[in-house]
Amino acid sequence: MDLPFEVLVYLFKYLPKSDRKSASETCRSWYLAANDYCFLKNKVAVFYKSVLNEEATSPTSIFENSSIIYYNYLFNEVEISNKLNGFWDKLGEHIKSLTLQNCDVCEKVFVYILQRCRNLETLKIQSCKELFMSGRLLEGKTEGLLVESLDYLKSLSLSGNQYLTDALFNRFITAAPSLEEINLSGCSLQFHLGLVKKFYPPGNDIFQNPSESVLTFHFVLQFITSRAKNIKRLLFSNTLIDGAALKLLSEVENLKLEGLEVHSCDQLTNTGILALTTHQTSLKELDIGLCSRVTDQSLVHICKNLTNLEHLNIQRCRAVTDLGIAELKNLNKLKSLNISQCELITKDGIENGICGNENNVLENLDIHSLNLDQTALITISEKLPKLRSLDISYCFNAVTDTSIQVIFKNQTDLQSLKMSHCDKVSDAGLTGMGKVKEETTSNEGPIMSNYDESAHQHKIHLGSRAEEEIVRDARRKRDVMLMCEKLSMDTYTGYSLARLRGLQELDISGCNRITDVSLTYAFNFKELISLNLSRCQQITHEGIEHLVKNCPSIEYFNLIDCYNLKDGAVEEIVKGLRRLQQLELKGCNQLTDKTLEAIQAHCEKLKVLDVQGCRNISPELACSIGTLPTLHTVLMSKPGPYIADGLKNRSSAPTFLPALMRKLRLH
Template sequence: MASLELPYEVLVHLFKYLSHSDRKSASETCRAWYLAANDYCFLKKKVLVFFKTDLHGDYLPLQIIEDSIVPYENFVFREIDISSKINRFWNKIGDNIKVLTIQKCDIHERGINYILQRCTNLEMLNIQNCKELFMSGCLLEHSESWLVNSFRNLKSLNLSENKYITDALFYRFVKAAPELEHLCLSLCPLQFHGGFIKKFYPKTDYIFQNPSECVFTFYFVMQYIASRVRKIRRLEFSNTLIDGAALKSLAEIEDLKLDSLQLSTCDQLTNAGIIALTTHQQSLRELNIALCTRVTDQSLKYICDNLINLECLNIQRCRAVSNLGVSELHKLKKLKKLNIAQCELITKDGIEQGLCKEENLILEELDLNSLNLHQNCVIMISEKLPNLTYLNLSFCFNAVTDTSVQVIFKNQVHLKTLKITYCDKVSDAGLTGMGKVEAVGNAEGPVMSSYNEMIAPNRIHLGSRAEEEIIRDARRKRDVMRMCENLTMDSYTGYSLGQLKSLRKLNISGCNRITDVSLTYAFSFKELKSLDLSRCQQITVDGIQHLVKNCPSIEYLDLTDCYNLKDDAVIEIVKGFKRLQHLYLRGCNQLTNKTLEAIREHCKVLKVLDIQGCLNISVELACAIGSLPTLHTVLMSKPGTCYITDGVKNRSPVPPTIPSLLRKLQL
């Protein structure tokens, strides 16, 4: 029977319902599907990343792009050497590029000049942490004749982390971009003291005629913003020394109407600046003041009273914020994303009066990481905020229990991301729903019934408390396994993790009561992309076999310190997860060279591999596996050396006793 060929438009419409990974896999089926999966509606969101890649050898990575029939628009070059040897690439592809990002690259003035002359349709330009590029002060000198043509459509400019930038260098970029809407200067050496104005700009009427080549002043940036006040909508000054007076001056610029302002980790920021901001910039839809230690309840009250159009608010680790300020959050009727993580003074009372005063169908993302909450608070949140797609309850030791997760599985059916890191009160009973759920009196939520987890009352246990806990865990695992095996409609009265059919990312790191039982009976997600099972030390190959079978789309898998895993478990993983890109096996000290042989044979798209602390794996073979075409990062260590996490050295993995100690401190 001849195969049915669907029209191009129908294929494109169908592919809109697929995730990026699914579209990529579908595009490899045939040429018609390849073209449909690379339609412009998808192409403008696709990013080509060149990370630690040698572009000067045989030119193969760039030649593939040059010869492709698909006109790619978004390019990221990170930690590579960009020289004149690849000029042919810019000559051929430059006109197609609309978004260009250059991060931590070895590139000089002549090279960036050549690139920008060829990229004549840029809409976004990011040049981050390229200190050699700005060091001489000659960047874009004598570029007026051609830069205007290249920047005529530029709407977003990111110059963050460039410590040698000056007023003159900054102005060479922005003066040629009449349509600029977004400006990011985070981690730049902005100077805010008034003495710089007197020294370098004694005649402020002619500030743009002679910008300083010595310093980068906030005064100059503010004058530029005032000159383009009709266009500028989004600003980022995170990790700078901006204070209340500077923010007040910025907010009071006449006719300025900001949509977004990022001020994360600005230690000098005060309530006075926030109050002025909320008074004059009431059009704000996004505000980030995370880690601003001087922000208090007063600021939050003004935010809730004046910024009625706010959709995203981040006050993470604003430790002076308490229930008094959080109770005002119910006034933000359009709020979709909220981060109040690590605000230690916030408790159930503030959340009840603010977020949960009435049912909220608007809020989609909520981060409560490290708050001192009770399980009743989580139950209340799950009942009042039914449309959450992102929920972070990591380190909420007392709040996340078998009871509260059952209510989450019942009500938060739209969740795409769930994080309960180190919430080690959660067990198989909670994830599988095998604990009986009962309504007790006027209680705020269901209660998990006991299931033979206590030691028989007529027996006297002579072992230590740790041994007693091990016995309880073993009995708990046995009882839940029996209930799962004898599952009937009458016995299944709880809610399984499997209720969350939309789940894309799950983090249960440090939940050491999770065993193979949960992996066998609760994990069935066709679209789960990211899974963190690190320090879930009871997991073995039996659970991994079911995980591979029921969650085929996993791309990111963290099994750090799961020391019961052996080579056979990793072999199951690399054979079953065809899309696996990040695999972390740190501390799995039973693994041998068989693991690397299986990875080399079966992993076709793996990018990152962490085998630090795997003492039975030879260094020579680990180095050899780096020859895999897609693999760009292999983390390994010899006995006694440091671990590396996100570029930071750690002498040892997190001890398993730390979570319990932290929980005791919370109590």
């Protein structure tokens, strides 16, 4: 009996995006349910490095003839010509979000697109320099039909366009009376008062004669002032905005910002932050990451005045110390926090700040590259039980087999875990077979099996330190393997990585003590989408075989520099991971052409392949694999000269088809 449409939609709401997509391929009723408006409104149709024209084989024709109408489109590194006019004529009125990134599009075609997309709510034009180069874009077009087309536009992004001027910016905002969000990140925004005096003499209306030469903060500020009641979010990342400019912006009358992003703005000072916290108390999102002049003074005022903050990023604000971090306890609504790469933060600041009391609100925490010890990480795990995302990469002293056991015990809701280059982590920690003290029967602290590495330490080793480490790793792997074989996953008392059943993203790159033991006994994630095992050089075909069987939903798989992998391991991957879209095998120098043959035979959805440094893979076959319909990027080493039988073959590189070369990047 077929389930009613409404019931299917209700059930699909509980599925992750990838599962819902796979379910939609089952039958037509499931396809329609998985593409209900509640899902479609967040879906984006992406055209990346595609050849777009009016022919039936063009990817755009699929959407033109589809019974499902998509509302969001992204074009990246494609040529958009008048050959696509039919696409805009048919679907333009349904499009609500349009993004053009690094696209080749002329002014006439762009105007035509805007005239057909009458219901746009979001428009992003990023790094399309040819479109702005002449300075004549939208000239004389900001009245009549075009104004009606952008009447509903709420978000405008012109980021990364170095040729943007006041005149060009003015034409966009004139045609869009309902703007709430402006993104000018990475633009050549000028703040020098001398330019203002040169182009805008006192007494003149700047909107009547905007400059066609420069983009000035003065002009942007006047626009924000004129529409202060509507503007809710501003993005000025990677610009020269300083404290004085931010102070002027913060003091604009009737302006009540909810989000501000000034990431990587080196000129920003405490003066601007203090003014911001005084006047813009309604802020919910604030990103001041990589602003090197921000100090504790700013953070104290942020925590005191911006009590509605839900997202805060102070990444690499190196002048911030424990004094400022301790004030984070005042932000009771904070859901996302990034304090990574702040070198002066210690466990005292963590314990007095976000871990002062149990916090059931914070969901996303990024503390990578902090100088913490394992007691700090244990405290974080105990005080922040509702974390969904945790990044503890490069916390060399904090991430140990003991501390991650506490994470596996308390953070069972984690969906993303990153602990890259934490080389103290081993199989003992990931499987739960780690070292314990005698009080393992208590309810406090991690409970692990009796693996004791110190039992071997009294023996004298006569080899080098590197050889001793190799012997120790081999002994550790053997002992943990024996314990795992004796105990099933349900009977042993340790806390395994497998407890994080909802894990969708895992990064353990550079953790070179991890072996096939962990892949066999600690990896069982049905929802895992992204897995990074790069530079985990002890994993082999044996561990990959178990991994693929227990984690069938992987779409992104990074195996860079895993030089013990052979063709058989890749064959297991491509046969078992039917959803695989990106596979990185750079530096896996034991792979041969058999790897590419397996990929060509079994990968139906692969989009990106990296085989750089795989010297036994022939460039000819690497190029021919570009004929896979979904594959748009192949990364490989430059061909020739080749070495055969100890002699260099200096013959010219193979001749490749131009159509295929467009899909390849040679490094």
